[in-house]
Amino acid sequence: MIDEKFDAIVVGAGMSGNAAAYTLAKRGLKVLQLERGETPGSKNVQGAIMYAAMLEQLMPDFREDAPLERHIVESRFWMMDDTSHTGMHYRSDDFNTDRPNRYTIIRAAFDKWFSKKVREAGATVLTETTVTDLVYDIRGKVIGVRTDRRGGQVHADVVVLAEGVNGLLGTRAGFRQMPKPEMVALGVKEMHFLPQEVIESRFNLKGDEGCVVEAAGTFSRGMTGLGFLYTNRECVSVGLGCLVSDFARTMESPYELLESFKQHPSIRPLIAGSEVKEYAAHLIPEGGFKAIPQLYGDGWVVVGDAAQLNNAVHREGSNLAMTSGRLAAEAIFQVKSRKNPMTADNLKLYKTMLDDSFVVKDLKKYKDMPNLLHTNAQNFFLTYPQLVSQAAKNFVQVDGTPKLQKERETSRSFIKARSRLGLVGDALRLAMAWR
Amino acid sequence: MTVKPKIDPLIRVEDKLYQNRYQVDAGRPHITVKPHDKPSPALLALTRVCPAKCYEETETGQVEITADGCMECGTCRVLCEATGEIEWNYPRGGFGVLFKFG
Numbered sequence: 001m002i003d004e005k006f007d008a009i010v011v012g013a014g015m016s017g018n019a020a021a022y023t024l025a026k027r028g029l030k031v032l033q034l035e036r037g038e039t040p041g042s043k044n045v046q047g048a049i050m051y052a053a054m055l056e057q058l059m060p061d062f063r064e065d066a067p068l069e070r071h072i073v074e075s076r077f078w079m080m081d082d083t084s085h086t087g088m089h090y091r092s093d094d095f096n097t098d099r100p101n102r103y104t105i106i107r108a109a110f111d112k113w114f115s116k117k118v119r120e121a122g123a124t125v126l127t128e129t130t131v132t133d134l135v136y137d138i139r140g141k142v143i144g145v146r147t148d149r150r151g152g153q154v155h156a157d158v159v160v161l162a163e164g165v166n167g168l169l170g171t172r173a174g175f176r177q178m179p180k181p182e183m184v185a186l187g188v189k190e191m192h193f194l195p196q197e198v199i200e201s202r203f204n205l206k207g208d209e210g211c212v213v214e215a216a217g218t219f220s221r222g223m224t225g226l227g228f229l230y231t232n233r234e235c236v237s238v239g240l241g242c243l244v245s246d247f248a249r250t251m252e253s254p255y256e257l258l259e260s261f262k263q264h265p266s267i268r269p270l271i272a273g274s275e276v277k278e279y280a281a282h283l284i285p286e287g288g289f290k291a292i293p294q295l296y297g298d299g300w301v302v303v304g305d306a307a308q309l310n311n312a313v314h315r316e317g318s319n320l321a322m323t324s325g326r327l328a329a330e331a332i333f334q335v336k337s338r339k340n341p342m343t344a345d346n347l348k349l350y351k352t353m354l355d356d357s358f359v360v361k362d363l364k365k366y367k368d369m370p371n372l373l374h375t376n377a378q379n380f381f382l383t384y385p386q387l388v389s390q391a392a393k394n395f396v397q398v399d400g401t402p403k404l405q406k407e408r409e410t411s412r413s414f415i416k417a418r419s420r421l422g423l424v425g426d427a428l429r430l431a432m433a434w435r
Numbered sequence: 436m437t438v439k440p441k442i443d444p445l446i447r448v449e450d451k452l453y454q455n456r457y458q459v460d461a462g463r464p465h466i467t468v469k470p471h472d473k474p475s476p477a478l479l480a481l482t483r484v485c486p487a488k489c490y491e492e493t494e495t496g497q498v499e500i501t502a503d504g505c506m507e508c509g510t511c512r513v514l515c516e517a518t519g520e521i522e523w524n525y526p527r528g529g530f531g532v533l534f535k536f537g
């Protein structure tokens with residue numbers, strides 16, 4: 001395929017792969033990036049919210065030409081039962097700055113732009129190329145990859161596995177295990193197109209201001225899951241995700257769940273009259289800190305979703321991906337600068353750098369959260385949303401019932417559903433996992 | 436307290452997938468189900484859980500796949516690679532689902 005040898009091969013052109021390839025190329029390394037999609041982005045799916053700080057570290061002036069949809073000025077967190085939602089909204093004019101902190105993006109467009117930057121930085125990017133195997137030397141060090149192109153073997157000092165949550169190479173090589181069904185969520189989403197002014201009036205937005213809704217509740221039917229609705233410029237991304245283990249246990253169908261979420265009386269009016277132009281599905285890493293695999297070895301490192309680097313509590317993924325890609329590239333550059341070989345001993349530097357970053361620190365903070373939410377799904381995603389909704393209704397409804405009696409009814413409903421000990425236990429467990 | 440949300444029984448996933456762009460590699464499906472007498476619970480679950488409804492139960496109780504509408508999410512791989520009932524590979528470069536928006 002290509003006779004020359006590269007300093008590094010990056011497998012995959014998502015957030016982590018692009019960040020790695022860009023950083024390596026900027027540092028002057030000879031980089032080959034391989035992507036199986038028709039274009040970078042054509043296999044990638046995200047909600048999508050992009051956090052500016054981590055991209056700024058790579059490209060301080062990305063705002064000049066990156067395809068950004070809306071900067072987010074309002075976040076709504078909803079707890080839903082079948083007919084209502086109880087919400088916490090945060091909206092601030094402080095987000096209307098020259099350098100907003102969060103944007104909605106559309107990955108196909110964004111990844112194409114990112115890939116253009118990677119090529120401009122000097123990397124060779126080959127699309128429509130599936131990597132089928134890793135190539136090893138006699139001592140078991142990775143020295144390249146085999147692809148499905150004619151004569152498709154190509155060599156490099158190090159291979160960056162940025163192959164995504166469903167990466168085949170690293171799992172087949174035995175570098176990490178296949179994600180367990182309880183470690184990944186299946187997300188489905190649709191792109192609902194509406195005139196720009198309709199989106200702006202329905203969500204109370206002007207210019208390129210954006211609003212995001214994230215919701216938990218009875219729509220997931222007792223499964224650990226979240227729904228979302230993100231405003232883009234001329235479309236709204238609507239979707240939900242639940243753990244694969246829960247889907248398998250309940251035999252619920254993801255598209256039926258998505259339909260019922262869309263028909264919820266709090267969601268339906270927001271997307272009424274829209275034209276759906278795409279239906280997508282993707283896995284989301286949910287295992288947290290305890291699911292992080294071995295991150296490096298002789299001649300390889302793994303970054304992004306492939307390494308389960310996703311903060312499910314804060315719904316952050318692409319920023320962890322970008323940061324892990326950048327740090328892996330920095331580590332490789334340092335090893336190379338010292339003229340050291342790309343052995344596991346030397347590439348350990350990547351893990352040291354990642355451990356020291358927000359990526360691992362944040363995941364460590366919430367290390368017990370996945371287990372808590374997964375084992376108590378019924379309570380957190382079904383019982384509490386119903387109780388909260390009932391309490392809110394009781395609070396706002398004026399019907400001649402004395403207030404004291406109303407309060408008693410509310411607290412009794414909580415105790416009846418979860419018992420005093422259960423309530424205290426849930427609160428404690430949540431506080432401990434949050435700590 | 437709970438009223439199950441009403442779901443239109445006529446939701447057809449085919450209508451959803453119709454919006455998507457695919458480059459089907461005719462005759463070279465990237466996922467295959469191995470011959471079996473009785474599917475495991477995990478394989479049977481795929482007839483409900485696969486978001487593209489690629490898996491279907493035959494009249495004789497086996498599970499078969501038509502991978503043309505596959506969105507390559509990997510859910511079936513997570514559930515059934517361990518049971519050994521399916522074989523999952525990426526489509527050849529450039530083939531398979533091509534997300535317009537993602």
